Amino acid sequence: MKKSAFLSDIIFTFFLIWIVTLCLFRHLKTPLISALILAAVCGLLSACAHAALLQSKRKTALLKRSDAALKEKLFLHLSLLGDDDKTKLFSSALSASENVPVKRIGKLRLQSETRLYFLCLRFAPVTTDDIARYSRFQSGKQKTLLCNQIEESALTLCTRLHIEVHAGDFAFRLLQSQNALPKTYLCDELPKDKRKHRLRLCFARSNAKRFLTSATLVLLLSFLTPFPYYYLVFGGVLILAALFIRIFGYS
Numbered sequence: 001m002k003k004s005a006f007l008s009d010i011i012f013t014f015f016l017i018w019i020v021t022l023c024l025f026r027h028l029k030t031p032l033i034s035a036l037i038l039a040a041v042c043g044l045l046s047a048c049a050h051a052a053l054l055q056s057k058r059k060t061a062l063l064k065r066s067d068a069a070l071k072e073k074l075f076l077h078l079s080l081l082g083d084d085d086k087t088k089l090f091s092s093a094l095s096a097s098e099n100v101p102v103k104r105i106g107k108l109r110l111q112s113e114t115r116l117y118f119l120c121l122r123f124a125p126v127t128t129d130d131i132a133r134y135s136r137f138q139s140g141k142q143k144t145l146l147c148n149q150i151e152e153s154a155l156t157l158c159t160r161l162h163i164e165v166h167a168g169d170f171a172f173r174l175l176q177s178q179n180a181l182p183k184t185y186l187c188d189e190l191p192k193d194k195r196k197h198r199l200r201l202c203f204a205r206s207n208a209k210r211f212l213t214s215a216t217l218v219l220l221l222s223f224l225t226p227f228p229y230y231y232l233v234f235g236g237v238l239i240l241a242a243l244f245i246r247i248f249g250y251s
Contacts, residue, residue: 006054013050018043071172073185075148078121078171080186083108086119090146090171093180109137116141121171126150131157146171205249211242 021042025035078086087104094102094110094117102112110117116139120126126147131154134143144164148171158165175181215238222231 010047014043014047017046076187077185079123093178096178116143118145120147126154128154135161208242208246215239
């Protein structure tokens, strides 16, 4: 929610409660001064309560957006991660989650005392051909598939073959619950790239208008102050900066 909308909601709540309670107190024959004060107190308390509620909703919305961005980032990271690293990561996380050893038995395959895990964390959805391949592994343990996404037909086939599927948010919730989320992601910008990105933002040609506007305001202020030289020098520097960025800045 924008700050202006937030403030308008608070002000609206205050005046709404104030006018309603003022009418109520006057109806109860409360003296005018006392009614005004009591109504203002009621309006203020209601506005504070409404502000706290809006802030709570805002924090919840921001947290959801943050989690959604982190999930997308993790999805990309796991898709780029090597098979050995994926296997090691989920072996550790599943062992901690189930309180039993979950060991690697092959490429992207893990097993515990009761379960056989298949890891298929990639960009492309799991297909029926993938499920057919997993079904050929002979095991009396419960087969469980961990994936990013799966086709509807493949999910139907899993149900028929009694293969348990954990897709979507499962990997994120598992790693988050075990504090095993990566500290650095393969999709993150390198520090050098970040510095270059900030440089491009600072010296973008579109910023020339802002420098010119600031220079104009500073020069106009020089007519209103008894010490105009500082403003004239600073305004001249801003004009030169605007000209430099306009000519040599990033497009």
